[in-house]
Amino acid sequence: MSDTDKGVAxxxxxxxxxxxxxxxxxxVDLEIPTGQVLGLLGPNGAGKTTTVRILTTLLLxxxxxxxxxxxxxxxxxxxxxxxxxxxxxxxxxxxxLTGFENLYLVARLYGQRKPQARKRSRELxxxxxLDEAADRPAKGYSGGMRRRLDLAGALVAEPxxxxxxxxxxxxxxxxxxxxxxVIEQLVATGATVLLTTQYLEEAxxxxxxxxxxxRGKVIARGTPDxxxxxxxxxxxxxxxAAAEExxxxxxVLAEVGSGEPAADERSRRVEVLVDTGTKALVExxxxxxxxxxxxxxxxxxxxxxxxxxxxxxxxGTTEEVPS
Amino acid sequence: MTALAKVFSDSGVITWRNVMxxxxxxxxxxxxxxxxxxxxxxxAYVFGGAIGGPGGDSVEYREFLIAGIFAxxxxxxxxxxxxxxxxxxxxxxxxRFRSLPMSRFAVIxxxxxADQVLSVVVLVVMSTCGLLIGWRIRGxxxxxxxxxxxxLLFAFALSWVGAYIGLITPxxxxxxSAGLIWMFPLTFVSSAFVPQESLPGVLGTIxxxxxxxxxxxxxxxxxxxxxxxxxxxxxxxxxxxxxxxAILSSVAIIAIFAPLATARYRRxxxx
Numbered sequence: 076m077s078d079t080d081k082g083v084a085x086x087x088x089x090x091x092x093x094x095x096x097x098x099x100x101x102x103v104d105l106e107i108p109t110g111q112v113l114g115l116l117g118p119n120g121a122g123k124t125t126t127v128r129i130l131t132t133l134l135l136x137x138x139x140x141x142x143x144x145x146x147x148x149x150x151x152x153x154x155x156x157x158x159x160x161x162x163x164x165x166x167x168x169x170x171x172l173t174g175f176e177n178l179y180l181v182a183r184l185y186g187q188r189k190p191q192a193r194k195r196s197r198e199l200x201x202x203x204x205l206d207e208a209a210d211r212p213a214k215g216y217s218g219g220m221r222r223r224l225d226l227a228g229a230l231v232a233e234p235x236x237x238x239x240x241x242x243x244x245x246x247x248x249x250x251x252x253x254x255x256x257v258i259e260q261l262v263a264t265g266a267t268v269l270l271t272t273q274y275l276e277e278a279x280x281x282x283x284x285x286x287x288x289x290r291g292k293v294i295a296r297g298t299p300d301x302x303x304x305x306x307x308x309x310x311x312x313x314x315x316a317a318a319e320e321x322x323x324x325x326x327v328l329a330e331v332g333s334g335e336p337a338a339d340e341r342s343r344r345v346e347v348l349v350d351t352g353t354k355a356l357v358e359x360x361x362x363x364x365x366x367x368x369x370x371x372x373x374x375x376x377x378x379x380x381x382x383x384x385x386x387x388x389x390x391g392t393t394e395e396v397p398s
Numbered sequence: 399m400t401a402l403a404k405v406f407s408d409s410g411v412i413t414w415r416n417v418m419x420x421x422x423x424x425x426x427x428x429x430x431x432x433x434x435x436x437x438x439x440x441x442a443y444v445f446g447g448a449i450g451g452p453g454g455d456s457v458e459y460r461e462f463l464i465a466g467i468f469a470x471x472x473x474x475x476x477x478x479x480x481x482x483x484x485x486x487x488x489x490x491x492x493x494r495f496r497s498l499p500m501s502r503f504a505v506i507x508x509x510x511x512a513d514q515v516l517s518v519v520v521l522v523v524m525s526t527c528g529l530l531i532g533w534r535i536r537g538x539x540x541x542x543x544x545x546x547x548x549x550l551l552f553a554f555a556l557s558w559v560g561a562y563i564g565l566i567t568p569x570x571x572x573x574x575s576a577g578l579i580w581m582f583p584l585t586f587v588s589s590a591f592v593p594q595e596s597l598p599g600v601l602g603t604i605x606x607x608x609x610x611x612x613x614x615x616x617x618x619x620x621x622x623x624x625x626x627x628x629x630x631x632x633x634x635x636x637x638x639x640x641x642x643x644a645i646l647s648s649v650a651i652i653a654i655f656a657p658l659a660t661a662r663y664r665r666x667x668x669x
Binding site: 131132133153156157159161163164167168169170171172176180181183184185186212228 | 404407408411412414415418419422423489490491493494495496497498499500
């Protein structure tokens with residue numbers, strides 16, 4: 076790697092991949108500065124997993140180039156493999172082996188000697204709160220435990236780049252939060268992470284920057300905040316006590332807001348986009364109070380990444396794209 | 399570590415993993431032994447009287463049968479190689495291996511080796527069963543060991559074919575049958591159960607040149623087990639050089655399928 080590239084752990088340029096006549100990737104570029112978390116976001120079939128498979132040497136691109144931890148994925152795949160840890164979409168755990176044996180197996184295959192492999196496996200089991208279940212076959216593990224074991228497997232050789240392909244897909248809310256905590260600890264140790272996810276909340280919580288892909292193309296990139304700012308400011312939402320006061324509230328919100336208010340008589344809810352944040356909220360409440368309008372509920376919402384996604388693609392994150 | 403040492407070290411680790419898998423699922427061993435024991439009993443006692451020929455001695459037939467059954471049993475074990483790979487593909491374990499800085503070849507060598515460990519266990523059970531129905535080793539102990547090694551070598555070769563099949567089948571369900579179908583013509587159009595001279599026309603020629611026939615004949619010979627009296631003796635180069643032909647064809651099968659399976663492994667994608 077040349078000196079100017081020092082700060083970049085993963086770089087991909089113009090990745091293209093076809094499956095038959097389907098263009099799964101259509102010129103994807105991405106870059107991850109060392110020590111940062113990049114969230115690769117997109118619906119099913121957008122090309123997330125294809126990108127991951129190319130960056131982890133499991134798949135050759137039709138064209139384009141990629142470098143991971145200074146190693147070219149095309150000319151030095153073994154160098155890439157020595158520097159990365161991959162935790163896949165489906166926990167690649169051998170369920171007939173115990174948790175300890177699973178990690179020991181991976182450690183040995185990374186070339187660690189027996190005593191070192193044993194020590195490292197025990198360390199990771201403790202760190203991922205699997206030490207109690209360490210010597211039971213993984214068959215009996217919960218979904219969350221399997222994912223943690225799979226992630227531990229990816230970290231055996233202390234890789235400088237960790238690739239997490241949909242680490243929480245299919246987990247229950249508790250398993251998801253546990254997984255997030257584990258990933259946050261990992262990030263704190265300074266690893267560079269490529270995280271793919273369908274969950275915007277996940278990217279929002281874990282990622283320093285986000286690349287949104289849809290149908291094999293990058294459609295947006297930036298920090299989660301930048302993306303949210305792309306679709307404007309916050310949304311001010313009020314619920315008034317009486318239905319007949321809704322028109323009054325609409326008039327007030329039209330004055331303080333930056334757009335056309337939307338109202339729903341039945342739920343007595345009025346909302347409007349605002350540029351000035353809490354100032355607008357306070358101003359709206361002051362004016363309504365002066366008009367003797369009783370406000371039951373008031374809230375200021377920052378746009379979620381879901382809103383961003385919807386405005387970028389014209390379809391939600393859950394829509395299936397034929398693969 | 400040199401590249402070659404890494405191949406052997408990785409293969410050892412993979413073999414360990416696969417053997418542990420069998421140990422944690424002893425019911426697999428049950429399947430692998432009960433099936434062949436049924437075969438022994440069916441051929442020895444159901445077909446034995448008829449195949450043994452008019453006035454043929456069923457005891458003589460049983461002695462003839464055992465080498466064939468042993469060879470068939472370990473040959474069928476290659477279907478475990480097929481299913482093993484299909485399973486690992488489905489569960490994403492192959493992806494994990496492929497993302498590791500390990501030898502590609504070792505993943506397959508570790509599997510085919512582990513399957514021979516399974517074959518040894520099965521042969522011990524089968525031999526006990528054979529002894530119980532009157533089979534005896536008539537030759538020297540050394541020859542007997544060579545006989546066992548002969549069928550293990552052949553089974554090892556078939557295991558590489560199994561690896562290739564396992565890596566090209568689209569699902570575990572397909573692997574289940576794809577691993578077995580070709581076993582039937584391979585092991586039945588041979589000298590395993592009947593005198594190969596009794597097979598008609600083309601089938602006879604196929605049986606004569608079937609490497610499986612050679613492996614069975616060589617093993618039978620090393621065990622010192624004769625054909626029942628009055629059976630036509632096989633002739634031709636493969637029959638007269640059974641051991642040599644069996645070894646050569648085993649080596650040829652490995653030489654063809656090891657590179658094929660390894661090349662396939664490099665490109666294969668998990669389901």
